[in-house]
Amino acid sequence: MGAVKSKRMPRAVRERQMLDAAVRTFGQRGYRAASMDEIAELAGVSKPLVYLYLNSKEDLFTACIRREAKALTEAVRAGVRTELPADRQLWEGLQAFFTHTAENPDGWAVLHLQARTHGEPFAAEVAAMRRELVEFVTQLIAVAAREAHRDPSLADGEVAGLAEALVGAAEALAAWANATPGVTARQAAATLMNFAWAGLGDLMDGHPWSPPSGTDAVAASALT
Secondary structure, eight states, X not given: OOOOOOOOOOHHHHHHHHHHXXXXXXXXXXXXXXXXXXXXXXXXXXXXHHHHHHOSHHHHHHHHHHHHHHHHHHHHHHHOOTTSOHHHHHHHHHHHHHHHHHHOHHHHHIIIIIGGGSOTTHHHHHHHHHHHHHHHHHHHHHHHHHHHHTOTXXXXXXXXXXXXXXXXXHHHHHHHHHHXXXXXXXXXXXXXXXXXXXXXXXXXXXOOOOOOOHHHHHHHHHTO
């Protein structure tokens, strides 16, 4: 094990070093394979000090999830200027999301891969973050759409479903972008805008797509 730093420093700074080391180790090696010895050595502290500060491997992993989730949601919120048109708000939010996940691949791996695959309570922590993102996107879409065509009766369930789909697509695309060399955050955001905005643009103009009627569906199936 490497030499342990003896210089005293504030607890918050030392704890941040431990969390940085833990996120890197969990993100690259996975929760099961990561060891407290590795994390302590990478942080430059003794293993007993890690336990003293963060109690257990489970508590350390939970702390990593909470920190990375908070950083991601704050980055997305900070990236959106609400005075801009709806498409620019969505574009800036997506750019903020993909920029953050690209710049913090280990943190994203902790949230998107590790936390979700190791059961409770880890999955619940990520679910809370996801709900916050979905609520934020729901509000963004709802306000913009209702103002665009002055329809206060736009179904909450429809807007929430759109937000859920958009967040899910962003999560999948971020995982793909991080694993695909040469794909930038801007390119990933543009891909999702091209996929989503045609439909959202029609919705905000008051022209939502509607499924065919029963008669039309039967006629269409008869032609196939």
